[in-house]
Amino acid sequence: VFTVPDNVIAPGLTGVVTPNTSCTAGNGAVALSVTPPDTYTFDWSNTASSQNLSNIAAGDYTVTVSSGGDCTAIASFVVPDNTDAVLLSGNHTDILCFGDLSGAIDLTVSGGIGPFTYNWATPNGSGLVNGQEDQSGLLVGTYNVTVTGNNGCSKVLTIPLSGPGN
Numbered sequence: 001v002f003t004v005p006d007n008v009i010a011p012g013l014t015g016v017v018t019p020n021t022s023c024t025a026g027n028g029a030v031a032l033s034v035t036p037p038d039t040y041t042f043d044w045s046n047t048a049s050s051q052n053l054s055n056i057a058a059g060d061y062t063v064t065v066s067s068g069g070d071c072t073a074i075a076s077f078v079v080p081d082n083t084d085a086v087l088l089s090g091n092h093t094d095i096l097c098f099g100d101l102s103g104a105i106d107l108t109v110s111g112g113i114g115p116f117t118y119n120w121a122t123p124n125g126s127g128l129v130n131g132q133e134d135q136s137g138l139l140v141g142t143y144n145v146t147v148t149g150n151n152g153c154s155k156v157l158t159i160p161l162s163g164p165g166n
Contacts, residue, residue, distance in 0.1 A: 011040060011065045013075040019058070019082035024152035026057035028079035038067045058082075086112035086155040088147050095140050095163025101127055103138030103161040105145075112149030119146045125161065 012035040020028035030053040034040055042051050045062040053061060058081030066072040086109065093104040103125075109116055120128045125141020135143070140163045148154040 009036065010071055011035065011038070011067065011073040013063070013065060013073050015075065015077050017077050017079055019080040020056070021082045021084075022152055023083045023085075023149075023154070026055050028056045028058060029054045030056070030061060030063075030077045030079065032063065032065075032075075034065055041066050083153055084111055084113050084149070084151060086116070086147050086149050086153050088145075088155040088157045090145075090157055090159050092159050092161055094161055095138075098164045099139075101137040101139060103127070103140065103163070104134070104136040105138065105143060105159050105161075106134050107145065107147070107157070109133070109147055112147075112153055112155075113151045115150060117148045119148070120144070 014033045016031040018029040020026055032042070032051050034051070042049055043064045044053060045060070046053070046056070056079060058079050060076060060078055062074065062076045064072055064074050089108045091106045093102065096102045118131055118133050120130050120135065121144045122128060122141050125139050125143055127138040128135055128143070138161055140161055143159045143161065144156065146154055146156050
């Protein structure tokens with residue numbers, strides 16, 4: 001009578017994580033290495049079944065790797081969110097005299113990844129130069145600006161300008 005030992009070796013799992021750096025679409029990744037060499041199945045917590053994950057958002061990911069039977073291993077990975085958010089503030093000068101064009105807005109943009117685009121709008125003011133960071137020659141009204149960085153991250157700021165009589 002011979003007894004054959006059960007030499008099942010669970011897979012060894014290591015991974016290299018690439019952080020997500022985009023505000024508009026996931027671009028993070030997990031590159032998974034499995035030892036020893038064998039034919040494996042991969043069951044990721046986001047329903048993927050490939051060995052590696054790519055173009056994923058920041059978050060927690062768990063994978064179960066199996067070569068059949070009881071030979072499985074589980075590993076978890078955290079894909080960090082390394083988006084560089086736009087920080088936005090503004091100083092304004094209200095209108096001095098009724099009907100004049102003395103209003104101004106001076107934006108301060110920090111964080112984010114330049115160059116930046118400036119998309120201005122107003123429902124009731126006038127004098128905007130779209131695409132320009134700072135504005136002058138403005139009438140009484142509410143002014144909205146969306147500042148977008150080169151990585152797709154954006155921030156919206158609303159600035160009311162007032163003057164005599166309102």
